[in-house]
Amino acid sequence: MVLEDYLKGIHKSKGGIIRSFLKVDNGLISDISFSGDFFMFPEDAIDVILARLNGTAATEEAVLSAIKEVYGSEGIQSPGTTPEDFTISIMQAVGGK
Amino acid sequence: MEAWRVIDFGKQDIRYMMAMNEAIHRCDEGNTLIFWDPTRSIILGYFQKAAVELDLEQVEDYTLVRRTSGGGVAFSDDLNRQINYGVFGTVDEINFPLDIVESYKHILGILIDTLEEYGLNAAFRPINDVVVDNKKISGNAMTRLDNKTLQHGTLLLDFDIKEMLRILNIPKEKFMDKQIASIEQGMTWMDKELGYKEDMHVVKQKIRKNFETRFGVKLVETVPSEQEEALARELLPKYHSDEWTYKR
Numbered sequence: 001m002v003l004e005d006y007l008k009g010i011h012k013s014k015g016g017i018i019r020s021f022l023k024v025d026n027g028l029i030s031d032i033s034f035s036g037d038f039f040m041f042p043e044d045a046i047d048v049i050l051a052r053l054n055g056t057a058a059t060e061e062a063v064l065s066a067i068k069e070v071y072g073s074e075g076i077q078s079p080g081t082t083p084e085d086f087t088i089s090i091m092q093a094v095g096g097k
Numbered sequence: 098m099e100a101w102r103v104i105d106f107g108k109q110d111i112r113y114m115m116a117m118n119e120a121i122h123r124c125d126e127g128n129t130l131i132f133w134d135p136t137r138s139i140i141l142g143y144f145q146k147a148a149v150e151l152d153l154e155q156v157e158d159y160t161l162v163r164r165t166s167g168g169g170v171a172f173s174d175d176l177n178r179q180i181n182y183g184v185f186g187t188v189d190e191i192n193f194p195l196d197i198v199e200s201y202k203h204i205l206g207i208l209i210d211t212l213e214e215y216g217l218n219a220a221f222r223p224i225n226d227v228v229v230d231n232k233k234i235s236g237n238a239m240t241r242l243d244n245k246t247l248q249h250g251t252l253l254l255d256f257d258i259k260e261m262l263r264i265l266n267i268p269k270e271k272f273m274d275k276q277i278a279s280i281e282q283g284m285t286w287m288d289k290e291l292g293y294k295e296d297m298h299v300v301k302q303k304i305r306k307n308f309e310t311r312f313g314v315k316l317v318e319t320v321p322s323e324q325e326e327a328l329a330r331e332l333l334p335k336y337h338s339d340e341w342t343y344k345r
C-alpha cells in the first residue's frame with residue numbers, strides 16, 4: 001500500500017497508539033487498515049473488525065456500532081483500548097485530508 | 098513441589114526464536130520459562146505496519162520479523178545486553194489469571210523483585226511495562242491460544258537508545274501524554290542505574306530464583322522437545338516470509 005493515498009487518523013488510547021488508514025467512497029469506508037502498539041485478544045479479531053468496517057457508513061454512529069458488534073461476537077478483550085478509541089482514530093481519518 | 102521447564106536458548110536468530118515461541122505455545126507441553134539472547138533485530142508487534150513504525154531506509158542491516166503478540170517494536174542492538182524471556186502457562190486463578198493486566202502484573206513481579214534486589218525502585222506500569230523511577234526498563238507482550246498464555250519481553254541491561262531513535266518513527270503523542278520531555282528521559286537500563294555492568298548470567302539466575310519463589314515451583318533445565326523443534330522448523334519459513342513480515 002502507498003500510505004500517501006490514504007486518509008489517516010491517529011489516537012492514543014491507554015492501551016496504545018491506533019493509527020487508521022482508509023478511503024471513503026460515496027460515504028462508505030473502504031480499504032481500511034490499522035497500525036499500532038495496542039493489544040487485542042484474540043489477535044485475529046482485528047481482521048473481523050476490518051472486514052466489518054469496509055462498506056460501513058463513514059459516520060461515528062455507524063463505525064462505533066460496527067466495532068461494538070464485533071467486540072461482542074468475537075469476545076474481544078483489548079486492555080486499555082475500547083471500541084470508542086478505534087472510532088476516534090477512524091473519524092479523525094474520515095475528517096482529515 | 099511442581100516442576101516446570103526452563104530452557105535457555107543462548108544466542109539465536111530472531112526468526113528461529115519467534116518460530117520457537119509459537120511452537121512451544123502451540124505444543125503446550127507444560128508451563129515453561131525460556132531465555133534467549135537476540136541478534137541484531139527488530140520485532141514488530143502483531144498490529145504494526147513496518148512502513149509506518151520504522152524508517153525502512155535505516156533498517157536494511159537489521160533482521161526484521163513480526164511476532165504473534167501485540168504491543169510495540171522490540172529493538173535489539175549489538176550491545177548484547179538484553180535479557181529476553183518467554184513464560185508459557187495455562188490460565189488459572191493464581192499464576193496465570195484470565196484478566197490480561199492482572200496476568201502481566203503477576204509475571205512482571207519476577208522482574209520487579211529482581212530489580213529490587215539491586216536496590217532499584219522498580220514498579221509495574223500498566224498495561225505492560227516495568228519502570229524504575231518511572232522510566233521504562235522492560236517492555237513486554239502477551240498472547241493467548243485457547244487457555245494458554247504466552248508472555249514474552251525484554252529486560253534492558255544496556256541499550257543503544259540513539260540507534261533506536263534512528264530506526265523508529267515514534268509518534269510523539271505517546272510520550273507527550275506521559276509528560277516526558279523526550280524518549281531518552283523516559284527509558285533506562287540496569288547498567289545506567291547501577292553504575293556498573295552486572296554479569297548477565299547473574300541477573301538471569303536471580304530471575305530464575307524469583308520465578309521459582311513467585312510461582313512456588315522448581316525449574317528444571319531442559320531443551321525443547323522433538324515435537325517443539327519439529328514445529329519450529331515447520332513454522333520457520335513463515336517468519337522468513339515478506340507475507341508475514343509485511344502482513345499489516
